[in-house]
Amino acid sequence: MRKVIIWVFIILFAITLQTTMIPYLSIAGVYPDLVVASMMVIALWYGRLAAIWGGFFTGLLLDSWAPNQLGLQSMALISASVFVGLFDHKRINSGPIAQFFLFLLGSVVHDLVIFMAVGNYGTSLITFILGQVIPRALFTAMFGMAIVFMGHQVHPYGRR
Amino acid sequence: MHWLVEYILSHKNGTSFFVAILISLMLYNSSDTKKHQVAQVLGQTLFSPVQVTINQVTNIRNIFKENEDLRTRVQLLQLENASMKDVIFHSDELIRGISYRDSSTYKLISAQAVVREPTFLFRTIVIDAGRSDGVQPYMPVVTVDGVVGKVIRVMDRTSLVQLIRKPDEYVSVIHHKTGSVGILNASANDKLQVEYHKNQDIKQGDTLFTSGYGGIYPPGMAVGYVDKIEEAQNPLYSLVTVQSAVDFESIRHLFVVAVNTQWESYQIELDSLMREVEE
Numbered sequence: 001m002r003k004v005i006i007w008v009f010i011i012l013f014a015i016t017l018q019t020t021m022i023p024y025l026s027i028a029g030v031y032p033d034l035v036v037a038s039m040m041v042i043a044l045w046y047g048r049l050a051a052i053w054g055g056f057f058t059g060l061l062l063d064s065w066a067p068n069q070l071g072l073q074s075m076a077l078i079s080a081s082v083f084v085g086l087f088d089h090k091r092i093n094s095g096p097i098a099q100f101f102l103f104l105l106g107s108v109v110h111d112l113v114i115f116m117a118v119g120n121y122g123t124s125l126i127t128f129i130l131g132q133v134i135p136r137a138l139f140t141a142m143f144g145m146a147i148v149f150m151g152h153q154v155h156p157y158g159r160r
Numbered sequence: 161m162h163w164l165v166e167y168i169l170s171h172k173n174g175t176s177f178f179v180a181i182l183i184s185l186m187l188y189n190s191s192d193t194k195k196h197q198v199a200q201v202l203g204q205t206l207f208s209p210v211q212v213t214i215n216q217v218t219n220i221r222n223i224f225k226e227n228e229d230l231r232t233r234v235q236l237l238q239l240e241n242a243s244m245k246d247v248i249f250h251s252d253e254l255i256r257g258i259s260y261r262d263s264s265t266y267k268l269i270s271a272q273a274v275v276r277e278p279t280f281l282f283r284t285i286v287i288d289a290g291r292s293d294g295v296q297p298y299m300p301v302v303t304v305d306g307v308v309g310k311v312i313r314v315m316d317r318t319s320l321v322q323l324i325r326k327p328d329e330y331v332s333v334i335h336h337k338t339g340s341v342g343i344l345n346a347s348a349n350d351k352l353q354v355e356y357h358k359n360q361d362i363k364q365g366d367t368l369f370t371s372g373y374g375g376i377y378p379p380g381m382a383v384g385y386v387d388k389i390e391e392a393q394n395p396l397y398s399l400v401t402v403q404s405a406v407d408f409e410s411i412r413h414l415f416v417v418a419v420n421t422q423w424e425s426y427q428i429e430l431d432s433l434m435r436e437v438e439e
Contacts, residue, residue, distance in 0.1 A: 012213075048173045056180040060202055063187075067199035071188030078180050117188065 007042055007050065010147075011058050014038035025139075030132065032139035033107065035062065039077050040106045041147045043085035044099065051081035051088075072117050080110035096145065103144035107137035250412065253304075257413050260304045266378060268415035269293050271301075274318065281350055282408075283326040284309075289416055290317040298376055300417045306382035306405030307331065307370060308414060319416070323408060324383070325350055332374035333383050333402075335362055341371050344383060344402060352384055352402040355392050362386060368402055378419050 014034040025031050039058060043051030059074030084106040087094055094102065111133040115125065168175045187198060261268045271289035276282045289295050291314050301308045301321045309329065313320035324331050324346070331344045333354055338361055342354040356362055366386045372379030384402035392399040 049176055052173070052176045052180050056184065059184065060187075064199040064202045067195045068192060069188070070190070070195040070199055071184040071186070074184035075181060075188065078177065078184065082177055 003046060003050070007046070007054050010038050010042065011035070011054070011061075015058075015062070027139075028135075030135040030139060032143045033110070033136065034140075034143055036077065036080055036107055036110050037103065037140045037144035037147060039081040040084040040103050040144050041151065043081035043106075044088055044102070044148070045151070047088045048082055048085035051085035052078055055079075055081040069118075072114060075117065076110045076113040079113045080106040083109050096148075099148060100141050100145055103141035104137045107140040108133055111136065253413050256304045257415070261415060264415075267418040268302075269295060269418055271295075271319075271414045271416055273411050273414060281325075283323050284312075285321050285323065285411065287319050287321055287414055287416070288317065290315045290319050292316050293416075294418055295319050295416050296418075296420065299419065300370075300377045300381070302381055302415050302417060303406050303411060303413065305407070306384065307377060308406050308408075308411060310376050311416060321414075325352060325404065325408065330374070331377060331383060332371040333368040334371035334379070335360065335366060335368055337366065338362065341373060342400075344368070352404055354400050354402060355394070355397040356400055358396055358398050360398075362389060362398070362400060364389065367405075378417060 014037070018034045022031055022034055035058060039051065039055050042054050046054075055077035056074050059072075059077040060070075062073040063070045084102050087098075087102055108129075112129075115128060115133075187195065190198070257270070261270065269289050271287040271293075273285045274288045275286035277284055287301070295311055295314050297311055297314055299311045301311060307324055309321050309323040309326070311319045312322045322329055324344070327346045327350075329346065332341060333344045334341050335356065340356055340360045340362075342356050344352055344354040347353050354368070364386050368383045368386065370377035370379055370381040370383055382405040384404045386400055387403040388401040390399045390401070
């Protein structure tokens with residue numbers, strides 16, 4: 001129960017920041033996705049099961065604000081967080097650089113799922129990946145690492 | 161069926177992933193109407209605790225703000241209340257003063273204490289009535305309750321008043337029941353004291369009035385109440401400690417009694433003596 005409360009708190013906090021402050025951090029129209037970063041961190045800390053259901057419900061929560069795409073964020077978040085959850089702390093004790101690349105790839109997976117589902121961004125896949133996905137993934141991965149660092153300061157891995 | 165449950169339990173991650181993705185796909189591929197309905201139901205059921213929490217947090221934030229506003233309001237009201245109490249207190253005092261002035265046989269000049277010595281036991285005060293109001297030196301100063309002191313310096317708009325509790329101030333007082341007269345004076349420890357002959361029937365609580373013999377204070381003004389009766393140094397006398405009729409700490413509204421001193425003929429001589437003392 002304690003874990004679920006922590007997930008809910010992290011996700012709600014991330015959504016709040018994402019909808020209020022994060023857009024101000026935009027660089028050349030690219031800004032990080034803190035919700036994706038939070039979900040990937042939860043996946044890394046708590047494993048795939050947490051990643052699947054956390055991603056599912058967070059996605060539904062986000063989609064319920066824009067019901068035309070209901071289910072899309074769920075799929076994208078589940079994919080990204082399950083990808084990161086494959087390398088969670090229970091299975092692999094990855095270092096910071098590996099974690100950064102995990103978050104980077106997880107964010108790319110998230111955006112690719114959305115691209116494939118929507119399929120029309122008015123641009124080619126390569127341009128989209130290079131111009132949008134990779135910069136955002138880098139930004140998101142940095143935020144993910146920041147969350148990991150803060151979490152590590154509050155609770156060492158063994159106690160979480 | 162048993163094997164299915166067993167499979168699900170042994171492959172929790174895979175089954176969860178499959179179910180979650182399947183539900184997401186089904187939702188994504190459903191019609192817009194259906195999506196809106198689902199979103200509405202989700203909003204009302206699954207995510208209502210989140211919304212309730214957010215609402216509660218907002219409410220708590222409002223409560224904090226409201227609490228702060230109320231605290232500020234309470235402080236303002238307390239200030240207002242204190243100010244109103246002050247107004248009520250002084251209006252009562254003024255009403256008593258007006259009635260006293262109207263019933264007095266002497267001409268009274270109204271004044272307010274504006275300055276007092278910055279000491280714990282002050283012995284002089286400055287009032288806001290002076291020569292232009294008709295105040296003259298040695299005029300007695302009183303309140304509704306009794307004698308305060310006398311004017312010792314007069315300026316154009318202010319005057320300096322010496323209180324009867326100053327050790328070098330002497331007031332001739334009379335005990336009405338017995339008719340015995342004594343000289344009231346403040347002792348070194350600032351108690352008002354007077355000596356009376358032992359055979360006089362003076363009791364605790366009796367009122368002492370000005371006798372009119374001193375030349376400064378007209379007769380019949382309350383000075384104080386007998387507080388304590390002790391043996392005097394002279395065995396024929398009792399030392400009576402007097403509680404002043406006036407609360408010097410809360411003096412504000414006063415009256416200068418416009419009577420000329422009976423010592424007027426000696427005025428010039430007194431003034432020159434005072435100057436010599438000051439020099």
